[in-house]
Amino acid sequence: MALIEIKNLSFSYPGCSETIKNINLSVEQGDFVALFGPTGSGKTTLLRLLKPELSPLGETEGSILFGGKEIKELSQAESSAIGFVQQSTEHQTVTDKVWHEIAFGMENLNYSQGLMSRRMAEVSAYFGIDGIFESKTSEISGGQKQLVALASIAALDPEVIILDEPTSQLDPISANEFLNALKKLNSESGVTIIISEHRLENVIPLCSKICAIDGGEIKAYGPVRETAEKLLKDSKMLPYLPGSARLYSLLGGEGPCPLSVTEGRTYLKKNTLPLFTEEKASDDKAEKEPAVEFKKVYFRYDKDSDDVLRGTDITAYKNEILCILGANGSGKTTMLCCAAGLLTPYSGKIRLFGKDIKKYKNSELYGGVISYLPQNPEILFMKNTLREEMEESGIDFKDIPFDLSYAADIHPYDLSGGERQMAAIAKVMASKPEILLLDEPTKGLDPKAKRDICEVLKKLKEDGITIIAVTHDVEFAALCADRAAMFFRGAVTCTDKPREFFSENIYYTTSISKITRDYAEGIITDNDLAKYIKPEDRSR
C-alpha cells in the first residue's frame, strides 16, 4: 500500500475556478519526490492539501489517504507524522532561540522533558547544528534557519516531510547543504520526502521520482529518467530540467537522457559533438563612458569590526548590465549600498558619471540619478492594490516597459514572485534614474519569471539605463549580463564578458558550460547552444 494515495483530487478556492484538477498520485514509503512547474500551477495548494493543519479553505473533491486513512480524519499525533517546511526562512521561525525552535514542535505534542532532551541531542548532532544550539535565531544565517526548521520537524519522527520551495531563499551553497541533509534523512532514515522546486539541477540526483505539474494538472509523474524523457518535448517544462537534459533535447537525443553534469559529459563523449565553434565576436574597443566608478573603496560597519569592502575597484559603464557574483558575506550587498549612497566608505572614492557621490545632494541623487532595489521587494509595498501602489509612485501602467495592468486590482502581497519583482522595478524606476541597482533580482523566481526579468532589464538597458545587479544566479548572469564580475572578500577579483567569464570559470559557472567546456569554447547558455548547433544536426 502506498504511503500517500491521492485519488481524483480537485480543489478550488472560494469564488475561483479549480486550482487542482482531478489529480491522481501515489507516493511510496521512502520515495524522494520533486514537484515542479510554473508559479501558480497549484504546487503549493497541492502540498498544503497534504498537511491537514495547513489545508486551504475551499472546495475539495476526491480523497487523500495517508497510510490508508483519510487525511482529514487524522488525529493530532497521527498528523505529526507529516512534516511541513515552508519557503520563508525568516517567518517560519517561531521562537527567539535555536534550542527553543527545535523543542517547539515537541512541546506542542506534549513530549516529556527526558524525551525532548534526547531528541534534541540527536537532531542537533545529526544536522550539525549543535554549534548554534544556544544562539539567537536572529543571528544565524538563512541556511541555518532552514536546517533548524528541518531539525525541529525531524525531532517529531515524521514519516514524510513536505517542503514547499525550501531553498528558494538560500544561496547555492546553503541550498546544497540543505538538500544534502534531506538526502541523508531520506536514505539513512527512510523518511519520505516531497519537495517542490524551481530548478531541478541539484535536486534530481537525489530524487527517486519527479512530478511535473501545470495548470493544476499532472503532466508527468514517475521514475526520474523516464519522466524527464517524456517532458523533453514539452517546451513549457523543458526549462525546469537540468542543463544536460536540455542539451540532450536540443541534440535530438538518443539513448538514455543524461541528467547530471557528469552524465552530460559522458553523453557528449559518446556521441560525436555536432557543435562548431564560431569565431569570437570582436571586442568593441570603443571608449565607453563610466557610470559608476569605485576607486579603492574601503568600508566597515563598526570602528572595531573587520573591513567588508577591502579596496573595491570596479567600473560600470554607461548603458550596460553588470552582474556581480560572489559568495554569501563577500560584501556584494554592502558594495551596492555604497553605490546607492546609503553607506559611506571610510576610504576611497565612488564616482557617478565622473562626479563624486558625496557632491550629489540627496534630492538630486535619488531624483533621477540612482535607484536601488533591495533583496526582498515586499518592503516597497504598503497599499491595498497594485493600482494604488502605482498611483502612489505616480506611474501609469502604460508607461512601464512591461504589462502589469492585468494584476492592477491584486494586493501586492498576493502577486507572484515574478510580478512582485516587476512591480518593484516599476516603482523604483518612477524617478527615472540613470543607474539601477538590483540585489538578487531573481531570488525565488521560476525560470519563466527569470527570463521575463531578463527581458525587462535588457529593455531598460536599451533605454539607456545602466544596471548593476548583485546575484548568486549564474544562469541569470550568463543570460543577461554584458559583463560579469567576481566578488571575493570585499574586492573584485575579475571582470569579464559573460562568455569569457563563465567559460574560464570551472566551478562557478553554468551547467551548460560545465558540460561543454571540453568540446567547445564559450557556450554558456541555452541560447548559445541553439546558435552553435548546426541546423542539420538539430533535426537528427
Next chain:
Amino acid sequence: MTLSGIKSVFSKAIPFLIIPLIVISGAFVFRDRSYSYIIMATALFTLILFACGFEQKKTGTRRLVLCAAFIAIASIGRVICSPLPGVNPVTAITVLAAVYLGSEAGFAVGAFSALTSNLFAGMGVWTPFQMFAWGLIGTFAGLLSKQLMGSRVKMCVYSFFAGIVYSAIMDIWTVIWAYNSFNLKAYLAAITTALPYTAIYAVSNAVFAFLLAKPFSEKLGRIKIKYGV
C-alpha cells in the same frame, strides 16, 4: 473529592478569598508602609488575574501571533521614541489591538509591551505598574470596541484620555509610595510637575492613534477576510 476537583475549587477560591487575605494580612506585616503594599499587591494580583483570564481563554494561533507582532512593534516604537520624553506609540497600538482583536488581546498587548520594552529599557519597581496601567487601557478599549471601531476620532479621544489616566495612575502610585498615604498636596504637585509630560503624552497618543488607525484597520481587515483571523 479528586485532586483535580480540589484544584478547581481552589482556583475558583483564589480571586475571592485568598487574594484579599494576602492583601489584608500583608498590610499587618508591612505596617509601616501598608498603603504602598496594598496598592502594589492589588496591581500585581489584578495583573495575575487578567493574565489567568488570558491563559484560559482560547486564542486562535493567528490571533496570538498577531498579538505578539503588536507587542514587538510597540516595544520597538517605545525604545525608538525614548529620547523624546512622553512620546511613545504603546498606548495607541494597544488601543488598536484591543479594538480589532478583543479585550483579552488588548490586555495582553498592553501589559506585555511594557514587560518586553522594559527588557531593553530597564526593569524596575515600575514594571508591574506599567503593565497594570497599559493592560487596563487595553482591556477597556476592548470592551468599548463596538463604539470605537471605525471611528478615528473616537479612538483618538480614547487614546488621549488613556494617556491622562495612565499618568494619573502612575502619579498616584508615586505619591502613595513616597508618603505611604494619599498626600493630596504632593499629588497635586506631582500632577503639576508632570503636566507638560502628561500633555505631550496624551496629545502624542492621540496623534499616533490618528496616524495608525487607517493603515491598521485596512490591513487587519484584509487579513480577517482572507484568512478568517
Next chain:
Amino acid sequence: MKSLKSYNPLSVSVCFLSVILISMFSLNPIIIMLSFTGGLILYCSTPYCKSKKIHISVFIIIAGCTILNPIFSHNGKTPLLFINNNAVTAEALVYGLFMGIMVAGALYWFAVYSEIMTADKVVYSVGRFFPKSALMLTLALRFIPVYIKKSKEAIAVQKTLGTFKTDSIVYKVKSVMRVFSVMISYMIENTIITSDSMAARGYGGGKRSRYRIFSFDTADCALTAVTAVIGGIYIAVSAFGFLDYSFYPSMKLPGFETAAVAAYSGYFILCLIPTIIEAGDKLKWRLLKSKISPSHTPVAQKQ
C-alpha cells in the same frame, strides 16, 4: 559554587525580589541601609555591571528626595527653618534622605537583577506560571530583531525612492509614517506564515509541555530555602511590630530587641548572599585555574 547567572531564574528571582520588596515596604532605617549596602557591594563586586553612571543617578535621587520631601511634608517636631510660613523640619529631611536611599538601593538591586535575567530567563519564569503568555513573549522577542532589520531596509529604500525626507517636521512625520505603513503590511501579512509554521508543528492541538533549559538543582533549592527561612523570620518579627518605625512626629532609635536584631542580621545575610555566591564562584575558578596550569598537564610533555 556556580555564578548567579547559572542559577535557576526562579531561585534568583525569589532571592532578589525578597530583598527588594522587604526594603520597599519597610520604613525601618536599618533595613533600608542594609539593603542599600548590600546592593552597592553586589553592584560593585559583580563582573556584569561596568557602568559607573548609575552612581551619579543614585546621588541625584538621594539628594533630590532629601531636598524635595521637606517642601511637601511639614510634619515633624523639629523645624529647621521657615519658607513661606511653612516649616522645613529635620524629620521630613531625614525621611526624604531615607526614601532616597531606599530607591537608590532598589536601583542597584534591579540593575544587577536585569543583568542576570536575560530575555530567555524572563520567558522561562513567566512560562512556569503563564505558558501561553510566555509563548507570546517568545514570539515577540523573535519578531523584534526581524522588524528592526526590516525597518532599516525600508528606510533605506524610501530614501532612494526620494520619499524619505527629514528636511522639515511635516516631511519627517510623513516619511516615518510611510515606513510605519510598510512595516505594518509586512508584519501583518507575515504573521500568517508564522502561524502556519506553528500549526504545522502541532500547535493549538491540546496540552503542551515545556522544555526546561534551566534545571533546579541542590544549589537552587538551598538558595530558595534560605530565602524562605529569612523571609519567614522577617515577616514574623515584623508582624509582631518589632520592626515598626516612624519618622514623625519625632525621630527615635529603631527597635533593638532580640527579635529585631535577629531580623536585621537575617536580612543582612540575605542581602549578602548574591555577593557571596559570586565571590565563591570567582574563588573556585581561581583555584581550578591554578590546578589546570600547564605544569599539571604532563601527558603532552612526556610525548
